[in-house]
Amino acid sequence: METPTGPTFRDATDADVDALVALVESAYRGDASRAGWTTEADILDGQRTDPEGVRQVIKTPDSRLLVVEREGRIVACCQLEHRGTYAYFGMFAVSPTLQGSGLGKAVMAEAERLARADWGATEMHMTVISVRDDLIGWYERRGYRRTGEMTPFPYGDERFGIPRRPDLRFELLVKPLV
Numbered sequence: 001m002e003t004p005t006g007p008t009f010r011d012a013t014d015a016d017v018d019a020l021v022a023l024v025e026s027a028y029r030g031d032a033s034r035a036g037w038t039t040e041a042d043i044l045d046g047q048r049t050d051p052e053g054v055r056q057v058i059k060t061p062d063s064r065l066l067v068v069e070r071e072g073r074i075v076a077c078c079q080l081e082h083r084g085t086y087a088y089f090g091m092f093a094v095s096p097t098l099q100g101s102g103l104g105k106a107v108m109a110e111a112e113r114l115a116r117a118d119w120g121a122t123e124m125h126m127t128v129i130s131v132r133d134d135l136i137g138w139y140e141r142r143g144y145r146r147t148g149e150m151t152p153f154p155y156g157d158e159r160f161g162i163p164r165r166p167d168l169r170f171e172l173l174v175k176p177l178v
Contacts (some may be wrong), residue, residue, distance in 0.1 A: 007075065007103065009110050012065035017054050019074045020065070024049045027093040029161070036096030038135060043168065044161035049091065053159065057091060065091065066114070068107055070098075076107050080115055085116035086123040086174075108142060116177050124177055127151065127170035136173065144173040 012020060026032050028048040040048070042071050047078035058066045068076035075098055079091035089111055094104045114119040128136055130150060140146070153168035154160050 006106060007068045007070045008017060009107075010067050010069070012054075012058050012067045012077070014055065014058065014063075016049050016067055016074065017058070020054050020067070020077055021049055021051055023074055023077060023095060024054075024091060024093040026096055027099075029070050033096055036094070036099035038094070038096075038099060040129070040132075040161070043129065043131065043164050044139070045164060046162035048161060050159065054091075062119075064114075066107070068103070070103075076103055078107055078111050080111055082115075082119040082121065083125070085121065086125050087111075087119060087121040087177075089115075089124050089126040094127075104138075105142070112175070112177055122176065122178050125177045126173050128173055129153070130169050130171040131165075131167065136171070139173050144175040147172045147174055 025048055026039055027036060028040045029044070031045070033041050054065065057063055060081070062082040064080050066078050066080060067074055076094040078089060079092060081090070082117060083086040092107070094107065112124055115124055126139070126144070128139065136146065149172040150169045151172075153163060153170065155163060
């Protein structure tokens, strides 16, 4: 059911895989991604995800891939994974032409609500490429804090893209949900 003021949320199914891959790729890779502000086109070439990766998120126990629709069209998505006392937030994508419209804030708020309501999560965790200062700033304005905890970027594994620079790593961001 679509509300007049907002998007609809539902769990992804196998039938959504191709549309979700296209959405994620459009938000992060290639020239099309430059229509929005979340592009990684200057730091990574290659793919951001693939059908196998999306299917794996859909099928993994204690995981869900939230699909966001507007007027019957998939316009955003995010992954939620239950990991004990916290939930992991990933595979977040908003259609480049809708970025800056408030849709991302709405998706994040719904993801946080679901993590609390469905799993009793007290924190949300995510990892962001540490050189993405604009994106990290956006998350900080939504209550996430940088931890300084870094994990290496998977150089050589093209499933995650082809790096255009040698200094990529992931930083853990955390937000209390209570």
